[in-house]
Amino acid sequence: MISRPPDNPAERPSPADRLKKQRAASLVLYIGLVLLALWVVRDFIAVVAWAGVVAIALWPLLRKVEGNRWFTGRTTLIAALLTLVIALLVVLPVGIGIAQALREAHDLNDWFKGARETGIALPDFIERLPFGAQQISAWWQANLAQPLRDSAAMKGLHSTTAMMLGRRFGARALHAVMVFVFMLVTLFVIFQAGPRLSGSLIKAVRRGFGDDGADLMQRMAAAVRGTVSGLVVVGLGEGALLGVAYFVTGLPHVALLGFVTAIAAMLPFCAPITFGLAALWLLAQGSVAAAVGLVLFGSVVVFVAEHFVRPVLIGNSTRLPFLLVLFGILGGAETFGLLGIFIGPALMTVLMVLWTDLVR
Template sequence: MIQHESIPSEDEEDARRKRLQRASTAVLYAVLVAVALWTVRTFIPAVVWAAVIAIALWPAFGWLERRPWLGKHHTVLAFVLTAAIGLLFVLPFVAVATEAGREAGDVLHWFQEVLRTGIPMPDWVNQLPAGARQIAKWWTDNLAMPLRSSPAVQKLHGANLVAMTRHFGGRVAHALIIFGFMLVALFFIFQAGSRLGEQLFAASRRAFGGEGAMVARRMADSVRSTVVGLVVVGLGEGALLGVAYAIAGVPHATLLGMLTAIAAMLPFCAPIVFLGSALWLLAQGSMVAAICVAAFGLVVVFVAEHFVRPVLIGGSARLPFLLVLFGILGGAETFGLLGLFIGPALMTILVVLWTDWVRR
């Protein structure tokens, strides 16, 4: 028997052509999105920072937006909120810079003096229970002599110092530019108002279904709880340790409390400030005050990092402590400061996917 090849019908040809067109359109869209993201890659961190801040403040913004006397003035409301956030970031650094400027003369005089005479070894070094001899020898060889001839200082050649200064200045300039564009992006997000959030969730639902919209909401909740956990815990640690500095007699206790609050917003960074203050007290001969500041700081950080912060961050997202810790630390290592918020959000997705897989 002779078999005849089936000829595709006109409907099948039309369906095949439509599938090919949809595939081509998807590839075109993907290429255009990739090119657009590559074009604006420098400003992506600013947009992501703006999105993180907007997500954290969205409930408060929604409440203000629903007020009759504010809802009619979206632009004014967006400008006021953006300006308030900008001042919230800028004022602490202005205070630190102002205080540093006041102390610059004394610091410069002290630096010139130690270049001429060196730094005398404090008496408490010889009283250390272990390593006193090694520390005393290193101090004598590197710091007790005039620092102009110290081996430790001679390693800082002029060219290296200039290169370090240029690198630091470049990083500061880049951070200021990103901060400026972040405020601009945040203003336009607030100006768009609740319509933007509704459009984003509608797009998630259309692209990924109801589960995609649910994952998007869980991610937003995770980012919001992470911001609250980092900021609230940081401010609490700064306030408590600021009181401890004042009682112990540490100079500029308010400024150090502010620095501690900023450092405490990053996990396990507060000890850099309060242990430095304890070392200063120890160098002044106040051993009891130094031990009290160090012990109190360690207790505050232990309670905050192991109990308060995991509850605030993992509570709404339903994340266990280990995933909260891995999300914060792993995210910071992978993505920098933005990873502090991206990491827990990714861990939330992991928990959602695992729960969905188990239920199936």
């Protein structure tokens, strides 16, 4: 029988080493579980992110409402009211736009049938162009003035193609509705948690990353809040001013055009697309002076809003230079989509804080 050599006490792991290994193993386990949980809810991360952006933007309002003596202790009621307001602010304009589009669908269908049977008539303003009128007229007569039923574009719009496009649009619309509903549910839960949730987050960040981490998180929240204010407030202002211009120039459906312009103006440098198309419509109707006036007025509004008002609103709250704000918005939109418009400036805030800590 082979005898077992006696244990060497020097080779036994000390309690401190054993504790370090246990902590390392626990850390690996926790990271793995967190990654697994994120993978399970991966389809809802964007929903939570959108709810977080809206909650951060409305957090000062939530605190003010909670401080009112009529709502003291009624967290569920406050959360329900704020969530309902957000839902109405989205549903009502979209519903009005859909109703307006349905009313115009009949006229659009008649125009489409007329284009198939008789072609598209040459607009009068083309003949009055100072240059290129003859070439444009010749191309128009050869390609658009003739019946379009036999054109390649019309042949491609057969019933099967229309059904496929309709299904894709319906699927995307249904997905957007589901995302919006889940976002509202998440937003209600965040509002209901209220200060308890924010206090827990700050406490956890301070415990894990110290006071600097907590300060950085608050500055990132301020960056998101400032971006929302800068984009939404300026967008609504541009939409209102250009809506007045649409009314003065005699454009139809002023309210719908103003709403579309406001939505487009929330994205940097997108408002010119809407009032540019409106100016083209006026030009097609022969209202050259109104079209030129709309373009000039819209350009002034966009220039002032994009170069002065919006950078001040976003930059003051985030303490970021205008260039970093612009790069954060555009780069975030390109990387993360629409949600990146709000995430980008927050990440630029992190970059600015790291740079400040490095050079001081």
